[in-house]
Amino acid sequence: MDTELLKTFLEVSRTRHFGRAAEALYLTQSAVSFRIRQLENQLGVNLFTRHRNNIRLTAAGEKLLPYAETLMNTWQAARKEVSQTSQHNEFSIGASASLWECMLNSWLGQLYQAHTTMQFEARIAQRQSLVKQLHERQLDLLITTEAPKMDEFSSLLLGHFTLALYCASPSSLKADLNYLRLEWGPDFQQHETELLAADDVPMLTTSSAVLAKQQLSALEGCSWLPVSWARTQEGIHTVSDSSTLSRPLYAIWLQNSDKQTQIREILKTSIFA
Template sequence: MDTELLKTFLEVHRCRHFGKAAENLYLTQSAVSFRIRQLESQLGVSLFTRHRNNIQLTGAGERLLPHAEAMLLSWQRAKQDIALASHQSVQLAISASTNIWDPFLQRRLPLIYRSLGQVALRADTAPQDVLVRSLLERRLDMALLFDPPKVEELEVKEVGSLKLELVSSKPGQNLHSALNGPYVKVDWGTQFSIQHAKQLKEQAPPLLHTGIGRIALDFILDHGGSAFLPQGLTQEGIDNGSLYAVEGAPQLNRELYGAYLKDADRLNLVEHVCQLLLTPSDNLQ
């Protein structure tokens, strides 16, 4: 199967919009539509439903999603391993969910790169189930997760946390008005959902529910509303006056965990990275 078709499928799923996917892939919208039709033709199923620009995965698309992510992850690892073989370099593959990459891992990647010297890095994003499977199949050296997997073969260490603050596109919002106005709920993992349910009981149903923090951020900036987001995503908006902290809102913390095989091939390097990830944000350059 053409991996470009899978890349296009994943990008359309991420953006929920053919035009935005085309921009991100540096293609025309017609080219993106053609690739999706090709993939659907090869599989003999429809992958997306399209109703007034509301693009959603079909049942078949949902089933393809983890396979597409795993296939691309394996293909990228294979290409890089082959390319590195002639230089006899060591490669370390680190992956995280999108919600961990944006506010946490992205800022620490330069520190990891500088510390590891000649080690080549590969960084990707994927859902938790794909990450755990990739670890067990030795296609990944280390995964950053919100919820620690209870798998006997894996070592799990806490490597940091995210401070999630309720922000709004409107100034002067209190907790009640923010939660009962246009509110976007982001899935920050199981413990966040428990904290959210305990501390925020007087809440109307969310206008939007998403698993990606950046989708929530873009939505409230474009259409108004509020959401719990980490400082790494909101600081620019607060500085320029497009976002405001909600008065009286609790701060909800999410611990982050590094997971890797107990008998990992590059165990010393992985444990070193765990220590680097503990570096406070204020000490990053």
């Protein structure tokens, strides 16, 4: 469907005059008549009854009118969206809530300072969903704690960060606390077994470090939090008889991504700076 045909149909239906429609569209009257005939031929119906100085919509034209308006509005919205994308260097980055809260929020601020012409989208979701979006080209870059398992992905080890077990009360022991699971990926579950009995379950499971931290006191719990972030928080303490854990951080993207140049430039800004 040629949108210009619909645009001409709407203008003729508004003015009820081929001449005035031609003036509004900066066309000749014969061009307007030709477009209307094209549209009628495509639909197989007459859209207007033509009498001297009396142009009216047929029943078919009346039915087409709301659809034509909707299609043109949708087309204009699509053109605007695509135009904005071309005018701005849009780049989408996906990560879990906890990574955004504890590490990537400040990094995003550095990216805006280093890349003043870029427009970023910070997307929050579970890793499995983000991997799917990356595969379907709905996401440009994934930051995660697990290496990719698919050959079509490229990856870069960005570094490591340290997790420690935190609670709300000083000098607390693991055995006296409820475990609040902050999700750090499936391969992290092996580190959680020492905090849970065989048939036990965490009192809380969340992907948000902020939420987990806020519930430490109310639930008399403990949770693995990044040490660098926890040091900036008030009212939390390391569990006395716990150790620290090191976690890797990867950047993952499609090998054939059309944003290879932007990815390389963005990854020059260190998350661990």
